[in-house]
Amino acid sequence: MQITPPHQAPIAAVPTVVSLQGESPARAREAAKQLALEYGDYQEAIGLLLVVGETSAWLELDGVKVTAQFDSAAMQHRRKGGHNEMLGRAVGLKADRKPLIWDATGGLGRDAFVLADLGCQVMLCERVPVLAWLLDQAVKAAAVSGADQVREAADRMSVLAGDSKTLRATAGAVIYLDPMFPERKKAAAVKKEAAMLQHLADQVDDGEALWQWAWDQPVERIVVKRPLRAPILGHCRPAHSLRGKSVRFDVFTRRLEHSS
Ligand SMILES: C[S@@+](CC[C@H](N)C(=O)[O-])C[C@H]1O[C@@H](n2cnc3c(N)ncnc32)[C@H](O)[C@@H]1O
Structure with missing residues (x-):
């Protein structure tokens, strides 16, 4: 045996x-x-x-x-509840600054949609082909939604299928990472969903490798979503963290020399 x-x-x-x-x-x-x-x-x-x-x-x-669906009641509820502001602050959103976001862990695209709804252009990358397909279909469906707000957000989203670590992020973008963690404790429904996502992947999300990839990109801001009490990813301390009820956003910033 x-x-x-x-x-x-x-x-x-x-x-x-x-x-x-x-x-x-x-x-x-x-x-x-x-x-x-x-x-x-x-x-x-x-x-x-x-x-x-x-x-x-x-x-x-x-x-x-x-599924991935952007005009669902749950997404609208999240929007009205004001839960999205912390994510906006984490990526450095300002009235006059809407950064390009590289969401390197696309998943079901909820965080990406929130960021697009807040006015950012969002590039989503998802390595599990069937999830990337669902994401792409959801963006296409949202692009013809009856709700102006959903259509406008969808127009700011693009989906790439594959491993983010094989790509080069656009210089000056903000990289967003939300790797799955087996130890995550969540509400029962979310847990079932997380179990299914894990079932689909042939490997656990390697948060450290993703962080290192992000650090090697020409970007000045990396945002990592983590369970509230999980250890920090990466080899340096975040500049600051924003803490919610169950998750926190670790924000890594640095100044890069810009070549002309
Ligand atoms: C927790 S989920 C992200 C959820 C997402 N933030 C949302 O709002 O729906 C993590 C996702 O990242 C994907 N992922 C992990 N490592 C990746 C990589 N190297 N490249 C692309 N996608 C990756 C996994 O397949 C999984 O779907």
Whole structure:
């Protein structure tokens, strides 16, 4: 019998693409082709599913559904509740300064949407292909939303699929990192969602490697979202931290020599 060492990288779950019952399967088939995933029947497929309808799409596992959607009630609630201001302050947003953001850990794009809604151009990078696809579809859907605010924010968002660490961030951008941490303690619903995201990845998020990549980029500000009591990432102390109820934003700043 083969014993799996505890440190071995988890095996990524590969979703089966299924179409939403009663809707045309064309978009689901196209997604399966694009992502090189198997296309199956909703009734028969088991395990992780990417359910694709004509205008909606989500990941589903054991009844838990996860998607990227920017005009949802939850996003609107977050906007009205004023929870977004701290993130804006962390990236250095001012009335006359709306920095370009490199969100190197795109996930479901919620933080990115908040920043775009606050007026920043946001480049999102996500390494899990199916999440990058969901993000891209969500941006496209938001771009034709009936709500002006959602459309305008979507126009400021671009999605890249792949490992951020292989890219060079635009000089002068603010890099935003929100790596997943297994030790994160969260509300039950969020925990299920986090479990599904982890299920999708073939490796745990390497926050230290991401921080080092960010430090090597031509940027003067790096913002790292962390659980409130988690240790600091990186090899220097943040210039300051903004603390919320359950998370904090560590803000690393420095001056770079600008070559002309
Ligand atoms: C906690 S989630 C980010 C959630 C996101 N801030 C949001 O608001 O939805 C972390 C995400 O970063 C992605 N990720 C981790 N390392 C990455 C890398 N090197 N390049 C691109 N994406 C990465 C993971 O696949 C995961 O989807």
